[in-house]
Amino acid sequence: MSQLHRQQWDNVIPIRMVNFETDPVTNGVCLLVPKFRKGILEKWLQPRIKRKFFKIQLDETGSFAWSMIDDSRNFSEILSAMKGHFGEDFKEPEKRLMMFLESLLKSKFIECKKPL
Numbered sequence: 001m002s003q004l005h006r007q008q009w010d011n012v013i014p015i016r017m018v019n020f021e022t023d024p025v026t027n028g029v030c031l032l033v034p035k036f037r038k039g040i041l042e043k044w045l046q047p048r049i050k051r052k053f054f055k056i057q058l059d060e061t062g063s064f065a066w067s068m069i070d071d072s073r074n075f076s077e078i079l080s081a082m083k084g085h086f087g088e089d090f091k092e093p094e095k096r097l098m099m100f101l102e103s104l105l106k107s108k109f110i111e112c113k114k115p116l
Helices: 037-050 060-068 075-086 093-106
Strands: 013-016 019-022 029-034 053-057 110-115
Touching: 013 029, 013 075, 019 060, 029 110, 060 075, 060 093, 075 093, 093 110
Parallel strands: none
Antiparallel strands: 013 110, 019 029, 029 053
């Protein structure tokens, strides 16, 4: 589903594939990406290393979008919530959300499904 057009994104439901932490003070999100995600290194080395995750800090926009991904909201619902949260000063919300989700999808931090 790379480089989808706006109409193709409308009914896509993003699903989280990595864990995350939320800072209770700032409400910022930090993605916890396992250092090893496949094969023998995941099974053998991952449990033995001290720091098991790469931590990826999201900005305010990314943190809000990530918090809206709950395996049931589609792109249009997330976009609507972002427009309501950030208001009229939010520049190019559709493009920004599409780019953010495409980046997450490419990095395998989310998967996308279409509703039945």
